[in-house]
Amino acid sequence: MSQIPIPEDRHFRPRLLGYDPQKSRPWLERTVYSAYVFVFWLIVIGTYAGVPALFGALGWDSGWGFVLMRTLQVVLLFLLSAVIALLLILLLRKYLGKVQERYGPMHYGPAGGIQTVFDALKLLAKEDFVPAAADVLTFRLAPAITFVASFAMFAVIPFASGWVLADTNVGLIYLIAVSTLSAYGVLLGGVSSGNKWALIGALRAGAQMVSYEIPLALVFLTVAVWSGTLSLGGIVDAQLGLWNFLPLALPFVLYVIASLAELKHIPFDFPEAESELIAGYNVEYSGMSFAFFFLAEFVELFLLPALIVVFFFGGWHGPLFGLEPGSLAAGALESLYFTAKTAVWVWIFLWIRATLPRYRDDQLMEFAWKAMIPLALFGLVLAAYLRLIWR
Amino acid sequence: MEARMKQERLYDEDVYTVHPEDYRALCERLAGEGYDFPRAISGIDMGYGLRVTLQLTRMKDLAKVTVRTDVPYDNPVVPSVTDLWPGVEWYEREAYDMLGLRFEGHPDLRRILLEDEWALHPLLKRYDTGGYPVPGWEPKPWPDPEPWAPPPPPEPEEAGEADEGGEAS
Amino acid sequence: MSTMSLEPVPGRSDEMIVNMGPQHPATHGVLRVVLGLEGERITRAVPHIGYLHRNHEKIEEARTYPMVIPYTDRMDYVSGTQNELPFVLAVEDMLGIEVPDRAKKIRTMFFELYRLASHLVWMGTAMLDLGAISPFLYTFWDREIILGIVEKTAGARMLPNYYTFGGVRRDVHPDFFKDVADFLDHMERRMVDYEHLVLESPVVHARTIGVGVLSKERAVARGVSGPVLRASGVAYDVRKAFPYDAYPDVEFEIPTSPDGDTYARFWVRFQEMYQSIRILRQLVELTPKTGPYKGKAPARIKPPAGERYRAVENSRGELGVLVVSDGTDKPYRVKHRGAAFSNLQIVPDLFEGAKFSDAIAILASLDPVFGEIDR
Structure with a gap:
């Protein structure tokens, strides 16, 4: 029978009962967050600099071309909000895990990095019940x-x-x-x-x-x-x-x-x-x-x-x-x-x-x-x- | 009331066994004596009838008392004491639920643990653990002397011994 | 259990009747309270119980005395061995079994360990009801250590089936006393954190102070016991009033509070945890490391005809049992007096007039466990 761990300090890390913060691979986790932020950043640059530059180069920055440009920007912002939600939900669950001395999502993607994508897929597949x-x-x-x-x-x-x-x-x-x-x-x-x-x-x-x-x-x-x-x-x-x-x-x-x-x-x-x-x-x-x-x-x-x-x-x-x-x-x-x-x-x-x-x-x-x-x-x-x- | 009441000392409790007609009067007397903490009401199927056991504590000096009364199967009616001790409300409902004891004057006598539509009172000895009737179960005759019959007065020549026993206990 | 709902009051259209439970997250299991709500204010409250009913009492009538003990475990499933003790004590009284001093102390140690475990569960779930998620996880890690200590000796964690007539079922693990001492060191450090998280939190103050006030007289008349009664100012504790096992040998106090509100009930439970630590500290010193753990008990348990009521102070209050024997090897009748069952009766008293959010805090402070209430 395993020894019951009695921690030395009151900041209790129940390692021997199975919890080890290193197992959550913190550096991999940070890399995942950075990747999300990078995508976020790319979309922001694309929305506010890329799209206007593209339309300006094409000469479509007035009339219906302007409408099209704005529409494209809004679509990109929708994408941005999806990325924000994916990142923040993951961050919330991971951070709550840290505070509560557990791992949070760990199984899908590197260090649980695409768990929220699967959550979104599950919600998409569910019956929309009225x-x-x-x-x-x-x-x-x-x-x-x-x-x-x-x-x-x-x-x-x-x-x-x-x-x-x-x-x-x-x-x-x-x-x-x-x-x-x-x-x-x-x-x-x-x-x-x-x-x-x-x-x-x-x-x-x-x-x-x-x-x-x-x-x-x-x-x-x-x-x-x-x-x-x-x-x-x-x-x-x-x-x-x-x-x-x-x-x-x-x-x-x-x-x-x-x-x-x-x-x-x-x-x-x-x-x-x-x-x-x-x-x-x-x-x-x-x-x-x-x-x-x-x-x-x-x-x-x-x-x-x-x-x-x-x-x-x-x-x-x-x-x-x-x-x-x-x-x-x-x-x-x-x-x-x-x-x-x-x-x-x-x-x-x-x-x-x-x-x-x-x-x-x-x-x-x-x-x-x-x-x-x-x-x-x-x-x-x-x-x-x-x-x-x-x- | 005294004529139909048996009083004895069991471990650390005073136990009163009374006729159901005197049950309410005894409870009122005990409430007046300061027994304020209701521990429980238990219904027991005695084989010849149903027994209600009410257990009380006096918070002041921690005196404990038990009141028992036996009622026949065909008329299991006991007066309710919820107005004296509101804490027995759910215990009386539970006794009704499990044994079919009816507490007269209870404000809300419904089944408590089982569904409202449940057909039988499961703690009766005539049912087995599956809820089926026990084959060959017959109610026993009412005991003689009756449960609340006071003990006969000691014989004169044995009075001394009885007194010693009383002191020792 | 009842399918009944509340009848709407004729002429009152501003009252909404809501079913809280049996699958509500704040009811700690399967309580169903039918509430009349006027906005956020509760006008009427009718609790319905019985959704976890298994009729232990009938099952126990069909089992021999040793076979009853595991069933009692299943009543208050967060405080393990505490449920076994009243039945064991009652049968020991009827048979006149002598319990060795060391066995008594071991029993008391388990009893107090489970009180700590139960209060830890209470703290976590109460804070969960108040909206804080994290304390729940912290308290469960600490409880895990207690259950580990119990498992090492008894072989099971939540339902150990450890006490037996005349003592305990087997001797404690050689590491037991050291484990307990280490755990107490840890627990004392952790209590500092818990005080910060719970008792000193201004949000908890705002939610609990002055909420659900239960008067002394009302509490006694309703048969309320345990921390809820002591929070109303009545110093009634079965451990002091009718001492059993090793409690006469140890020093401890009964914390009481005159306020009777939800915060007082929180506070009393906290102080009880300190007292449990104190009792356990003394017992670690007092208990002989080796010696008998079980007295002489007959091979077949056949108490003489008669009846015996014994009560213990479990985590929720006076847990009693009335054992009626007819001289055979099966109890004629076993009636459990559940502390949580009695305590839950004050739900209508405390809910009516309270706000809906207050009701959640009040229910959390009563700490009901439905294994014991529904039996």
């Missing part, structure tokens, strides 16, 4: 709304200087509108499922949306006041000397909390709280409908940290090592900086998810109405005042 009590049209529409609303946020995200699909001067207002839409999908999906748990989840999602959207919008406003522009590119440019998280520390903290709520992420995952509502609003979804909810969740898990970076951490800014701004090489480097900063925030969100329990839903609402909104208003006034005396 419950008898469901309102079929709404039920079918809800995942699409959720996904499209998350996906549409890509339009205004600047990956590098000038690398943005629509550098509109109402970027912030567009973001508020679109991010609110994604809650509609959740609400409709839950209500139309004909399931009481889904209904409770949907109601919670609705209540949560009403609570955190206001501080979120106030933070957007603070950032706009501070930067003097509603365009995301302009906001990033305004941070050339000083990243916003220092002068706007209070709105920054509020924004992170509100992002957690918007993501439906622990400690605010009330709409899906699996130990309370089983799976909440998506309990009746299966197959590809469910996959779209899932995809939307992980695309948002990329986009909201990306927005933190855009608003508070200088977006794509970083040392360019003498590269000429605006060139392809500079853009590629800038998008890499952007991705790296976002990755840090994704990791922080995953860390929170791995360690914290869940609050009660009315506590979030109480916090939102009694603390976050007054603080956000205070932050707004403070930012306006600072801007008046400083700039």
Whole structure:
């Protein structure tokens, strides 16, 4: 009979019971992540530099050619969101494994690297079941709304200087509108499922949306006041000397909390709280409908940290090592900086998810109405005042 | 009540065996004496009838008491004591479920472990573990003296010995 | 078990009737609670049990006395040998079997090891119910060590069938005492982490303090026992009240809390783990390393006609058994008094008026195990 292992320190690694972190081949794992990030990077370069260059060379950059170019860019962005989801799901499972002293997926691909591809294939092959009590049209529409609303946020995200699909001067207002839409999908999906748990989840999602959207919008406003522009590119440019998280520390903290709520992420995952509502609003979804909810969740898990970076951490800014701004090489480097900063925030969100329990839903609402909104208003006034005396 | 009650000391518990008509009165008396912690109600198929065993503890001094009463098969009705100790609610339901004991005055006397539509009361000795009737099972005659008959008063010449036994136990 | 649902109240259209369970992730098995929900607030709650019912009591009537012991194991399946003890004690009383002192101490050591194991499972699952995934995995690794220690001696992990009339079935493994001592060193270090993760977490505070308050009088009248009762301020512990085995030989305290809320129940269980470590430390020193592990018991166990109730303080409270013997080698009737069974009766009291999320926390703090409740 094997010796029972009694570890020396309290940071317990139950090696002799079978767990050995080296068995998960950490370097191979990192190589896999790097490969995903490389593909991600290639797609970003292709979308924002390759496709316009190609169409420019062909002379198709006006009229229907422009429409075709944009369509191609959107298709590439869809591919990008799929890559993001594949990577983030893998990362989440692997990272939870690390925190919990287990391996995570290990069997498909190098160090479990293409496990999520197989998961996606399984979801594709599954029956897309519609419950008898469901309102079929709404039920079918809800995942699409959720996904499209998350996906549409890509339009205004600047990956590098000038690398943005629509550098509109109402970027912030567009973001508020679109991010609110994604809650509609959740609400409709839950209500139309004909399931009481889904209904409770949907109601919670609705209540949560009403609570955190206001501080979120106030933070957007603070950032706009501070930067003097509603365009995301302009906001990033305004941070050339000083990243916003220092002068706007209070709105920054509020924004992170509100992002957690918007993501439906622990400690605010009330709409899906699996130990309370089983799976909440998506309990009746299966197959590809469910996959779209899932995809939307992980695309948002990329986009909201990306927005933190855009608003508070200088977006794509970083040392360019003498590269000429605006060139392809500079853009590629800038998008890499952007991705790296976002990755840090994704990791922080995953860390929170791995360690914290869940609050009660009315506590979030109480916090939102009694603390976050007054603080956000205070932050707004403070930012306006600072801007008046400083700039 | 005293005429139809047998009181004895078994290990560390006072055991009262009473007539079902006096069961409720005795329970009220015990509740008044401060027995506040209901341990369990057990139904037992005695072969001649059904026995209800109620076990109580007094939290103050940890005194333990057991109340027994026997009812015939054809009329297994016992008054409920859920109003005195709400904690026996599920035990009475369980005794009803397993043996068919009916507790009068119970707020919600339904089966608890088995399905509502279950046909029989499985802990009765007339069924085997498979739920089939045991061939040749006959109820035994009611015991004589009755279970709650108090022990006869000691004979005068043996009174001294009985007293010694009482002190020793 | 019941297929019954709640009848809607006439004229009330804002109440939604929801079936929580029997396949709900937070019900720790197969509890079904029919809830009337008014928004997030619970208006009515009716628990239904019996989905894991196997009728142990009927099976045990058809088995000889030694054959009953493995069945008792299957009641509270996370606290192993603790279930065997009341039956073994009752039969020993009826037969007058003497248990050697060393066997008593070994029994107590296993008893307390399983209390630690059970409380570790509770901690993991309670935190899982509150939404934290990781503590579950940590506690299960630690429990794994306990089960390994038990396996080395008893040969089985969860359902060891180790106690027997007059002592234990076989002597402990030569490494047993060293293993336990090492494990206790480890456990003391880990308890620091667990306090950080559970008792000191502000999220846990927000979820549990002031939630599901159970008053002292209500708890006693409802027959609640164990940590739930002690969290309501009643210092009733069978280990102190009616000592058995080696408990008179060791020093320990009964942690109580006057609050009676969910956090108090969490806190009391934590303190109990410290007390278990303390008891085990003393027993590692006190227990002779060699000696008899089993007293003289008759080859055929035939207790004289009569009945005996014995109770022990298992991880959930007073686990009792009423053994009725008719003088044959099979028990005439075995009635188990389940601690979790009694504790679960307060579900309607605590749920009504609580928020739905609170109900999950309350249920987690009651720590029901359905093997014992449904039997």
